Amino acid sequence: MGQISGQASQHRVPPPENGININRCATPTCPNFDVPATASRYDPNYKVSGTGKNSSALMCLGCGRSYIIKSNQAIADELARFEAKPQLSNVYRQDGYSCHNMECENFGLYADVPSNLYRKRGKTSSGNPRIQCRSCGITFTRGSQKRRSHPSARTYDNVWLFKLLVNQNSINRIMELTELSPRAIYKKIDMFYERCLFFTKQREAQLNQMDLRWMRLATDRQEYQVNWTHRKDKRNVILSAIGSADKSSRYVFGMDVNFDRSINLKDIEESDAYKADETLKDYNRTYARIWTPRDYLKAVRSSKEFRNRAETAMNGYLAGNTLPLSEAGLEYIRAQVEEEFGMLPSEITSTTRLPVSGTLVRSEYTMYAHFKRLNELLGHTGGLRFYLDQEPAINRACCLAFAKKIREGSCHVAYVKIDKELTNDERLIRVNITEKMVNEILNEGLAQDKYGAHRVIAASALNTPYHFPKTKEAWFYVPVHRIFEAEKYVSVLTDSSRLGHDQLVSMLVDASLHPIDNFFQFVRRRLSPLERPIHSSSNTGRVWTGKSPYNPDMVHKLLQILRTYFNYCFKGDDDRKTPAHRLGLAKGPVEIRKILYPVHGGIVD
Secondary structure, three states, X not given: OOOOOXXXXXXXXXXXXXXXXXXXXXXXXXXXXXXXXXXXOOOOOEEEEEOOOOOEEEEEOOOOOEEEOOOHHHHHHHHHHHOOHHHHHHHXXXXXXXXXXXXXXXXXXXXXXXXOOEEEEEEOOOOOEEEEEOOOOOEEEOOOOOHHHOOOOOHHHHHHHHHHHOOOOOHHHHHHXXXXXXXXXXXXXXXXXXXXXXXXXXXXXXXXXXOOOEEEEEEEEEEEEEOOOEOOEOOEEEEEEEEEEEOOOOOEEEEEEOEEOOOOHHHHHOOHHHHHHOOOOHHHOOOOOEOOHHHHHHHHHHHHHHHHHHHHHHHHHHHOOOOOOOHHHHHHHHXXXXXXXXXXXXXXXXXXOOOOOOEEEOHHHHHHHHHHHHHHHHOOOOEEEEEEOOOHHHHHHHHHHOHHHXXXXXEEEEEEEOXXXXXXXXXXXXXXXXXXXXXXXXXXXXXXOHHHHHHHHHHHHOOXXXXXXXXXXXXXXXXOOEOOEOOXXXXXXXXXXXXXXXXXXXXXXXXXXXXXXXXXXXXXXHOHHHOOOOOOOOOOOOOOOOOOOOOHHHHHHHHHHHHHHHHHOOOOOOOOOOHHHHHOOOOOOOOHHHHHOOOOOOOOO
């Protein structure tokens, strides 16, 4: 973890780190959009003001929006975590794929020999060639059977276990079916996880060479519960994962969890940097990225006060509004209040705790890293549309990561809000209303087909924008109800004047969170440990279920395994294609054995 504090004086605004500078205006329609703040007290574009003892806010003088100042170093650290070098190192070592020394410049570079990177160093007693890295001198073996004996030499058993895992079987049922010990099963899961990371990394590296002309991505977060491990402390650990799904192919990017397994909180508490952090602003701290025990305790104690302040502020906003507010309007105001008053995420309450091993990452840094990684993969795409859940931190992260394309006009961002509380019967009523409207439009000759009728409905929404209190964005109610998406509101966050009328109508019709919501549902139905727990009135917010994991790291591992399976192995009902096939990253469904036992980096279908 990078050292950004420990200095005699504090930074007024943190300096950039590896080209990262999050402290900029994130409002695309503002003249200061993407203009970085400076440390000068006479910055003509921004004013820095304190929001508490340990934090400060950046107020843009162009649009009047305020943004909590964040650590650039923390984002760089989170991106480094996404690289998963320790896991990839295990794969490189087992396969002899490349140098597995994480500090070496040849790490991950394919070992062609002879070459200027590697040299031959004889053979092992089994006859496998031994190769030495010319840079760091480490040796490794090509063609070793270590991966096949980790932990079982029977390939079919591993493929079968993989299928059991992604088909809603609990660990206990898998033990019963396979007659394997818990230790053996968890070792296999570790191997599946490492192989999925390696396979996905190799495939997604091809995106930069692909001609991606147009992509529409839906982004949202999902929360997961981890069981308590001690009867005397019955508090749950709550993790969240952010994911983005392509609407056309349904390919899922990310599913990044705000948990770092590599950090030992006890070691941190004994360090000098941890003691120095107490006197520094949040964004200047060495451990700005994570929830430390000290910060977590303060946050829990302050959560009630913060929530009371935010509730008072929201009531004040509502008091000045003479129009009835929709559910979307209420949610939007609530989100704005949370951003203004620094409301704590749902994982910080009196009924939750920090993990016993590893630690929680502050979710906003996981969001920023998620979009930065997306930009590395998809930044060359000709056109991009992002449909986001209504959350200011997600909006800020997305707009700044893709600021260049937004300025060029080739990327547009919108909030999407639907009513998730409707029952199935209530949804069906609304779907029938939409069908009647479509039939009337077709009978009147105003459209040629169903999609054209949807455009007519969306175009009429442009005539009645909604402006909610204390906000500048215009919201449009789009009554094109679907069984999975009813009562939809859309707010275009980028400069809509750069969109023609037809383009804006298309965006309203097209806007949807269904691609990522569909994968979230897939997670709940396919991963038994991540099923939604049942709450009751007698447990005061605490939930325990025998299926939920006890180790937070298991959440991240299972999500990466399932994401790989969904993208490359799971065939759609309509076209019998996988998301990777539709996107162009595969020629067809990939066999699980080719993920677990790839040939030359797993790039052959």
